[in-house]
Amino acid sequence: MVPFRKMHGLGNDFVVLDGRAATLPVTPARAAAVADRHFGIGCDQFIVMEPPAPGADVFMRILNPDGSEAGACGNATRCIAALVAEERGADRVVVRTIAGELPVERLPGGLWRADMGPARLGWQDVPLAREVDTLHLPLALGPVSDPAACSMGNPHATFFVDDLDAVPVTEIGPRLEHDPIFPQRANIGFAQVTAPDRMRLVIWERGAGLTLACGSGACAAIVNAVRRGLTQRRATVTMPGGDLIMEWRESDGHVLMTGPVATSFTGTLDLEALAA
Incomplete structure (x- = not known):
């Protein structure tokens, strides 16, 4: 069984797994099974936190409900940054995706501002x-x-x-x-x-x-x-x-995005059973 967290930014929802300590048996088919709103948990994107490369605090892998990989997800970036910031007692976190590094900072009122890089x-x-x-x-x-x-x-x-x-x-x-x-x-x-x-x-x-x-x-x-x-x-x-x-x-042509994050619930899941 693998622990998960269901999070969202403005209703854009994610199933988040933590794969930083050990590699998880995640495949496109299993991600799609988890994302299914009738037979799985249901989400817009399936997120795996992985060990970061130098210069970042966490690597965020993003899989769509059809199992394809995405390079960016702004609402998920804020959610993952909030998790890591809470762990570290920090107000600034750098999230890396396959598209690059995204600095995120905590603002008053429960808001988070992500620098999504240049268009x-x-x-x-x-x-x-x-x-x-x-x-x-x-x-x-x-x-x-x-x-x-x-x-x-x-x-x-x-x-x-x-x-x-x-x-x-x-x-x-x-x-x-x-x-x-x-x-x-x-x-x-x-x-x-x-x-x-x-x-x-x-x-x-x-x-x-x-x-x-x-x-x-x-x-x-x-x-x-x-x-x-x-x-x-x-x-x-x-x-x-x-x-x-x-x-x-x-x-500098960078795009800044400010908004809230929320955790809906936590639980555990059996990736192999869902995929089957």
């Missing part, structure tokens, strides 16, 4: 299947068109719409995720700017589907909104699960 704006960085302007992709489906794309360690496309409630996200999200222009698939965001410092956002996550919140998706949304001249560099992004305070810092 990558080149077509090869997203990546896209061919050379196109990442500010205006030649992509349209149903009521949406003309998204902007960037990478936050994972690929994102953001569609800006006038009425978010009118977008059939569950219908077009899967088709856009798998569009041939995205050779590694993509997270698809639908954003409605409501003020220079506010926007609403719904995300269809690559490998996970519709989620209550997506930290890296909020990062991509603020970056793409600023590139389009739609918002200020600091704005509140409201998702179905709640608000994140986002900032695309002008001095």
